[in-house]
Amino acid sequence: MIYSRNAFSTTTDVQTVCVEHLEGEPLSYMTTTAALRMQSLAGPAALVPTTTRTIKQFGRIRLPGAPWRYAITSNGGNILVDGVPDLSWRIDIDAKVRASGATLPEVSRQLHTRIDDSWVTKFRMADHLFCYLVVKPKAVPEGFLSEWDAWCRARGWSASQQGRKIYTMPLTVCKSRAVAEVRKRLREGGELTDEAQTLAAGDGALDAEMLRAADAAIRPRHGELEQLNWTHPNLTVTRATGILAGEEIIDWFSRTAPE
Secondary structure (H helix, E strand, C coil): ECCCCHHHCCCCCHHHHHHHEEECEEEEEEHHHHHHHHHCCCCCCCCEECCCCHHHHHHCCCCCCCCCCCCHHHCCCCCCCCCCHHHHHHHHHHHHHHHHCCCCCHHHHHHHHHCCCCCCEEEECCCEEEEEEEEEEHHCCCHHHHHHHHHHHHHCCCEEEEEEEEEEEEEECCCCHHHHHHHHHHCCCCCCCCCCEEEEECCCHHHHHHHHHEEEEECCCHHHHHHCCCCCCCCCCCCCCCCHHHHHHHHHHHHHHCC
């Protein structure tokens, strides 16, 4: 839903609003139209921001429609309730990760033996849950991702690339599980009916399970899922790319959500 200037992918002169700053500098944007429509959508719908970003990274964003009753960060590893991490959810996630295979320190040590500074610019731990690399995409050794993913999957993890980032993630940490939990809580609290649909949007391999689990889903015509030509019977693909795809996604939510 948000884009750096390098990701706008449009020659059309569009009006934008900055929704993220880093160290005081503007970083990410939405079109003004998308921002206004998202603001109006947040009223009648139970809108739940869902991201692979860490809690700290999510905290930099000022999305229209905030504050959020629920938000999902860390690829589903954390659920924020009124901005505060839900401790019971995180304890359960940590227990599932421990029971499912390798630990983060084990995975991190192994990954360090496979990388070097010629193509990796940063190595980051994310909320003590997973790790990711920031890479020079054209310099990544051929076969690295598939070989690393195979090593990971044998130990309860996976690897995927989105742009300049290569994520190494426990299989038990996924957005779809956190979305299902938030939906359950909203239903139990009377904020959603049993018949309410779940609609989802995403553009990366880490979003695929969430899109598959939704009643209806949309992805932009760019990003990792576009490169993989990923599709599903419940899926719509935008006509536009870049920041205009974000605007199209908001329009799709508005049209698809029941009155």
